[in-house]
Amino acid sequence: MVRSTFERIESNASLNCFTGTTPERAFAEARAIDAxxxxxxxxxxxxxxxxxxxxxxxxxxxxxxxxARMRESAAPARRDAALVARMEAAGAIxxxxxxxDEYAFGFLTENAxxxxxxxxxxxxxxxxxxxxxxxxxxxxxxxxxxxxSDTNGSIRVPxxxxxxxxxxxxYGRLSRRGAFPFVASLDHVGPLAASLDDLIVCFDxxxxxxxxxxxxxxxxxxxxxxxxxxxxxxxxxxxGYFDENAGEEAIHARDRALAAFDDVRDTEILGVDEARAAAxxxxxxxxxxxxxxxxxxQPSAFxxxxxxxxxxxxxxxxxxxxxxxxxxxxxxxRVAAALESLDVLVTAATPWSATLLGQREQALRGEPxxxxxxxxxxxxxxxxxxxxxxxxxxxxxxxxxxxxxISSPWREDLLFRAAAAIVRQGVSRS
Amino acid sequence: xxxxxxxxxxxxxxxxxxPESLRGVAADLDRLSAMAALLAAVSLDxxxxxxxxxxxx
Numbered sequence: 001m002v003r004s005t006f007e008r009i010e011s012n013a014s015l016n017c018f019t020g021t022t023p024e025r026a027f028a029e030a031r032a033i034d035a036x037x038x039x040x041x042x043x044x045x046x047x048x049x050x051x052x053x054x055x056x057x058x059x060x061x062x063x064x065x066x067x068a069r070m071r072e073s074a075a076p077a078r079r080d081a082a083l084v085a086r087m088e089a090a091g092a093i094x095x096x097x098x099x100x101d102e103y104a105f106g107f108l109t110e111n112a113x114x115x116x117x118x119x120x121x122x123x124x125x126x127x128x129x130x131x132x133x134x135x136x137x138x139x140x141x142x143x144x145x146x147x148x149s150d151t152n153g154s155i156r157v158p159x160x161x162x163x164x165x166x167x168x169x170x171y172g173r174l175s176r177r178g179a180f181p182f183v184a185s186l187d188h189v190g191p192l193a194a195s196l197d198d199l200i201v202c203f204d205x206x207x208x209x210x211x212x213x214x215x216x217x218x219x220x221x222x223x224x225x226x227x228x229x230x231x232x233x234x235x236x237x238x239x240g241y242f243d244e245n246a247g248e249e250a251i252h253a254r255d256r257a258l259a260a261f262d263d264v265r266d267t268e269i270l271g272v273d274e275a276r277a278a279a280x281x282x283x284x285x286x287x288x289x290x291x292x293x294x295x296x297x298q299p300s301a302f303x304x305x306x307x308x309x310x311x312x313x314x315x316x317x318x319x320x321x322x323x324x325x326x327x328x329x330x331x332x333x334r335v336a337a338a339l340e341s342l343d344v345l346v347t348a349a350t351p352w353s354a355t356l357l358g359q360r361e362q363a364l365r366g367e368p369x370x371x372x373x374x375x376x377x378x379x380x381x382x383x384x385x386x387x388x389x390x391x392x393x394x395x396x397x398x399x400x401x402x403x404x405x406i407s408s409p410w411r412e413d414l415l416f417r418a419a420a421a422i423v424r425q426g427v428s429r430s
Numbered sequence: 431x432x433x434x435x436x437x438x439x440x441x442x443x444x445x446x447x448x449p450e451s452l453r454g455v456a457a458d459l460d461r462l463s464a465m466a467a468l469l470a471a472v473s474l475d476x477x478x479x480x481x482x483x484x485x486x487x
Contacts, residue, residue, distance in 0.1 A: 274468055274469060274471075277468045278465075280462065280465050281465050284458075296444070296446075299448050299451070300448060304454075307451060308451050308458055309458050311445065311447055311451055311455045312455045312459045313458075314443060315439050315440065315459060316462060317466075320462070320465075320466040320469070322480055325480035327469050327474070328480075329477075329478040329479060330475075373461075
């Protein structure tokens with residue numbers, strides 16, 4: 001199993017999913033599982049399952065790159081990130097670390113230092129970002145599971161463009177200890193998977209309170225049992241802003257997914273433009289503050305795609321940031337009101353399917369849009385307020401495209417139920 | 431915002447921008463300024479406290 005995984009990594013090297021591999025560790029973990037099996041022990045839920053991690057997760061013995069060349073000289077991690085430790089406890093086998101946008105600030109995974117990750121469905125196209133290497137590794141069939149991070153959509157965007165399942169759990173659900181930060185008040189971590197079943201099993205293995213992450217919340221785990229049992233769900237089809245920022249293909253994918261439900265209600269939430277603006281301001285200011293020492297000391301070491309945006313963020317006035325943080329509360333109340341009478345909200349995950357590598361503009365409703373700035377238009381409003389969101393691959397064209405399901409805080413179970421209904425309908429690509 | 435404005439603002443904040451960054455940073459600040467204007471127009475209640483790092487109850 002492990003050997004064949006490394007053969008797949010090698011045969012798919014041109015996709016540039018991986019920035020590092022961990023064969024010694026993988027074979028050691030596999031031998032440990034084999035020994036437990038030989039001893040007749042009961043095996044943990046992910047026993048022998050190979051997986052990869054975005055290279056911002058600490059892996060003991062390796063420097064944590066976070067997509068930045070300047071971090072190659074960083075001290076090796078002394079212990080695993082919390083989620084890597086939980087994957088190991090669940091029996092999963094780490095095979096390598098994956099490519100990403102520098103410091104997770106992007107939706108393209110066209111990294112100036114480590115190269116672009118190519119979309120397995122069409123290598124001339126982007127994988128999306130910033131967890132692009134993780135999504136492409138799953139989509140190419142190299143690994144069935146990978147870990148990513150999602151600040152504004154960095155799990156959901158590449159999941160959509162590569163045709164995988166992806167979950168951004170509720171803010172505070174999964175421990176971020178040992179995951180290199182980007183924007184502390186927006187950072188989430190979560191899994192990407194080749195199937196819904198894999199996603200659910202992996203999420204369950206990752207759950208649990210961790211006092212070492214200051215925002216991790218001590219509350220009961222979301223029970224994995226019966227998550228896919230058929231259940232009547234009240235579903236909101238997000239219109240207005242979400243129609244205006246999605247192309248025809250994306251809207252078609254959303255409506256194909258909605259055919260799985262009987263109770264679908266058109267739902268317009270006002271203030272989404274403002275929510276997205278708040279996400280942009282908070283991201284710029286918090287992200288820049290984190291990297292201020294490097295911006296002062298070695299600006300030329302940054303990826304040019306990232307550096308200028310960080311510099312701009314470093315110059316944001318406090319009044320803008322405080323207003324943006326207050327708008328988060330304002331928007332959270334609006335969405336909570338909509339979710340009082342609905343179980344799940346549904347929208348496309350990205351405005352369009354994967355664009356060409358190097359392409360900077362894409363037409364949407366006849367108007368040119370900046371690809372980098374637009375790819376998160378449908379995901380950013382929900383990470384701003386910490387809601388759980390799941391992407392399921394739906395589109396039936398030559399390129400994949402995901403649909404995003406959103407629910408109330410801590411109700412990942414509703415996302416799994418809704419996704420299972422869509423899978424049962426037979427419209428998911430998985 | 432002009433490149434000169436950006437250079438001045440950066441210096442006031444203790445930053446020295448590489449010359450090749452000035453135009454890009456100016457464009458990004460213009461975009462952020464437009465976002466801030468959108469946010470400034472939101473009518474907030476006193477209960478809308480800032481959420482710098484929050485826990486969901």
